[in-house]
């Protein structure tokens with residue numbers, strides 16, 4: 458029983474250090490901390506106790522003192538990116554649908570901090586300009602704006618989609634496109650066109666869990682090809698898979714793969730298309746994040762732009778760039794339009810008319826491009842702020858992705874296997890949603906990983922929540 462452990466001043470400086478953590482998280486590297494004098498005054502303690510609190514945070518490596526200038530937030534240099542999983546040619550039936558549903562239900566509540574689902578915050582949705590387009594359509598389209606819109610969907614919209622794709626280097630006619638209910642339904646259609654129950658398809662590892670859900674629903678097996686954190690799918694590994702077994706298609710997100718944010722270089726895209734041709738198979742490209750490059754000049758040309766022989770089916774939507782509630786996506790079904798139309802009649806009968814017309818109006822007036830010009834730099838700086846906050850709040854040994862686009866971070870944690878689900882539960886008890894890593898694989902390879910959504914502007918609430926998650930990781 459030493460005197461020191463019962464000294465209330467000791468507990469006080471620890472409590473103050475904890476209270477300051479959200480402030481540290483909310484600041485950027487190089488930002489100045491509040492002054493000692495202010496902290497002492499706010500907490501009603503002496504300058505010496507305030508300084509002891511600062512020294513405590515400094516010893517955790519989060520801040521540094523500069524002579525005669527005060528305390529500043531430290532950048533954590535050289536945080537490594539997550540490691541690639543091992544290669545495999547094993548085909549497995551995924552079983553993630555129940556866990557994904559649990560995740561999505563948990564993030565519906567407004568009081569839960571939304572670090573789980575990959576969504577933009579309401580302030581980043583193009584609310585005003587879209588509302589004007591919706592109102593204009595309601596005024597001008599009359600009853601025709603409320604009739605059935607049979608597949609392939611609204612022609613004014615398909616004209617605008619063809620224009621967008623041409624700008625990205627894919628020459629298509631409006632008649633080659635099919636309007637869908639979001640990107641998810643485009644992916645489902647693509648898979649239904651190319652696969653039969655029991656077939657194997659290739660996915661990136663890790664990959665968006667929605668692809669695994671689709672494969673599960675269609676009774677498909679998946680072969681997971683490792684994804685590099687910077688360049689995406691490992692094409693040597695893919696080549697081995699294609700050389701050793703028959704796969705119905707390759708599901709690929711070349712631009713800003715969810716959850717890694719990787720960008721497949723152009724040379725890899727060309728090689729991938731050549732592999733498809735050589736092995737007589739197809740790709741379904743998910744380009745939902747293609748418009749969200751962090752560097753403005755870098756709107757990648759889709760894989761589809763390299764496709765000369767109808768090997769790539771292209772899927773996209775406006776859910777990540779404009780507004781997820783629109784539920785407007787599209788599919789370029791390559792040479793399978795006829796069957797795609799039949800399937801689409803069966804699956805949805807028709808797609809919603811008012812949102813399609815409003816979106817066509819919005820695109821025609823340049824609203825989408827204006828919105829993207831504002832959104833892209835915001836998203837890029839948001840991701841940087843979240844990443845900095847994770848660097849500071851999470852224990853040493855944490856590995857963090859360096860996304861080149863999109864708005865999610867992928868973390869490999871210094872925690873035992875199976876920690877992701879425990880962490881998810883502990884976070885939810887504290888009203889924080891995170892996405893557990895194991896749903897990004899059919900093999901549950903990523904149970905020491907989590908995905909963090911950075912789509913909501915970073916503020917003190919987010920910084921505090923990341924502080925809590927980081928502390929929970931420390932205790933795992």
Ligand SMILES: Cc1ncc(COP(=O)(O)O)c(C=O)c1O
Pocket residue numbers: 575638639640641642665667710715743745773774775776781785786
């Ligand atoms: C990579 C990827 N593809 C598709 C989707 C689903 O898109 P939508 O909401 O347009 O159906 C998502 C949503 O998170 C996604 O991250």
